[in-house]
Amino acid sequence: MTTDRLSATFAALADPTRRAILARLALGETSVTELAEPFQMSLPAVSKHLKVLERAGLIARGREAQWRPCRLEAAPLQDIAGWVEEYRRFWEGSFDRLDAYLQTIQKGEGNDTSN
Amino acid sequence: MTTDRLSATFAALADPTRRAILARLALGETSVTELAEPFQMSLPAVSKHLKVLERAGLIARGREAQWRPCRLEAAPLQDIAGWVEEYRRFWEGSFDRLDAYLQTIQKGEGNDTSN
DNA sequence: AGTGTACTTAACCTTTAAGTTAATTAAATG
DNA sequence: CATTTAATTAACTTAAAGGTTAAGTACACT
Numbered sequence: 001m002t003t004d005r006l007s008a009t010f011a012a013l014a015d016p017t018r019r020a021i022l023a024r025l026a027l028g029e030t031s032v033t034e035l036a037e038p039f040q041m042s043l044p045a046v047s048k049h050l051k052v053l054e055r056a057g058l059i060a061r062g063r064e065a066q067w068r069p070c071r072l073e074a075a076p077l078q079d080i081a082g083w084v085e086e087y088r089r090f091w092e093g094s095f096d097r098l099d100a101y102l103q104t105i106q107k108g109e110g111n112d113t114s115n
Numbered sequence: 116m117t118t119d120r121l122s123a124t125f126a127a128l129a130d131p132t133r134r135a136i137l138a139r140l141a142l143g144e145t146s147v148t149e150l151a152e153p154f155q156m157s158l159p160a161v162s163k164h165l166k167v168l169e170r171a172g173l174i175a176r177g178r179e180a181q182w183r184p185c186r187l188e189a190a191p192l193q194d195i196a197g198w199v200e201e202y203r204r205f206w207e208g209s210f211d212r213l214d215a216y217l218q219t220i221q222k223g224e225g226n227d228t229s230n
Numbered sequence: 231a232g233t234g235t236a237c238t239t240a241a242c243c244t245t246t247a248a249g250t251t252a253a254t255t256a257a258a259t260g
Numbered sequence: 261c262a263t264t265t266a267a268t269t270a271a272c273t274t275a276a277a278g279g280t281t282a283a284g285t286a287c288a289c290t
Contacts, residue, residue, distance in 0.1 A: 007130065011247095014126035016121075016122055019198075033266065042251080045248070045250080046267095047268060048248070048249085052247090065257060066256065066257045067257095067267085068267065068268090077199055077205070081199045081203070084192055084195050084199065087189065087192045091190075091192070132278095146237090147236070147237060148236065157280065159281085162239090163277090163278070163279085166238090167277090180288070181237075181286065181287045181288070182237085
């Protein structure tokens with residue numbers, strides 16, 4: 001996995017435990033122990049998941065006595081939203097027109113449509 | 116990685132090569148060889164990426180003589196769009212209100228906010 | 231039937247991911 | 261100052277991801 005931001009974000013979101021953690025954090029900042037509570041895995045495992053989320057910029061962590069409260073960070077989610085919006089035309093009307101148009105281009109000239 | 120659909124989709128999208136393939140397919144259906152052309156990796160490597168995309172439902176493959184044309188499938192992308200939309204309130208106005216409200220709930224009662 | 235083209239499968243290697251238990255750090259509290 | 265609570269780090273295991281080369285399959289063409 002390359003470490004560009006989009007890749008890191010998608011990779012972080014590919015795990016259901018991590019998505020559940022984000023969903024919990026959507027309800028507000030909380031501690032690691034409380035985040036771990038719903039899961040059957042060990043605390044170190046959750047700690048690792050949090051590190052993945054942090055490296056992807058999806059959460060930020062504070063310090064409050066012996067607790068390390070986590071909170072959701074929106075920026076990478078905005079990136080995802082922006083990325084996927086680019087594909088919206090595919091499930092909306094403009095798809096067919098665009099597709100038909102570019103099919104022509106493709107077959108008309110060479111395969112110069114790299115990247 | 117669990118094989119629920121969202122996880123498979125996010126995992127598939129976590130690779131920049133695969134995202135580039137999808138971007139190319141947004142320009143229209145094309146062959147494996149043409150898809151592979153922009154990349155420095157071997158054809159089998161691309162073939163594997165296509166299999167990942169196919170298993171995630173992000174592409175479908177046809178048969179035309181010795182070619183196996185690939186085309187983009189929108190459904191899993193719609194799932195992603197739907198998922199991320201749930202978090203939109205975080206980077207829009209309602210965040211602060213929601214956050215404040217749920218902070219109160221949390222501290223008021225126990226940690227019954229599992230999952 | 232034999233050859234070229236398009237692609238996949240097989241076998242393998244190396245790196246990373248996700249989990250474990252045990253040990254460690256850090257702060258609060260008796 | 262010893263103990264409890266909160267969380268991380270270390271060391272390790274297993275499995276999966278992503279790449280390679282070499283071999284195999286499928287169809288088209290002469």
